[in-house]
Amino acid sequence: xxxxxxxxxxxxxxxxxxxxxxxxxxxxxxxxxxxxxxxxxxxxxxxxxxxxxxxxxxxx
Numbered sequence: 001x002x003x004x005x006x007x008x009x010x011x012x013x014x015x016x017x018x019x020x021x022x023x024x025x026x027x028x029x030x031x032x033x034x035x036x037x038x039x040x041x042x043x044x045x046x047x048x049x050x051x052x053x054x055x056x057x058x059x060x
Contacts (some may be wrong), residue, residue, distance in 0.1 A: 001009075011031060018027035042050065 015027050015031045018030055039047070040052075
């Protein structure tokens with residue numbers, strides 16, 4: 001299993017646990033808010049590189 005797939009499975013698992021322990025909206029906010037916040041914390045040059053590089057090349 002690739003590194004990205006492991007991260008995706010872990011994210012889904014965390015989302016399901018949060019959904020069970022809290023409400024759906026809190027789980028959705030965490031699952032969507034954390035990646036959005038991480039993207040916004042990148043430098044402009046890093047954002048450009050992230051948009052330019054294909055998804056399959058990110059792990060290299």
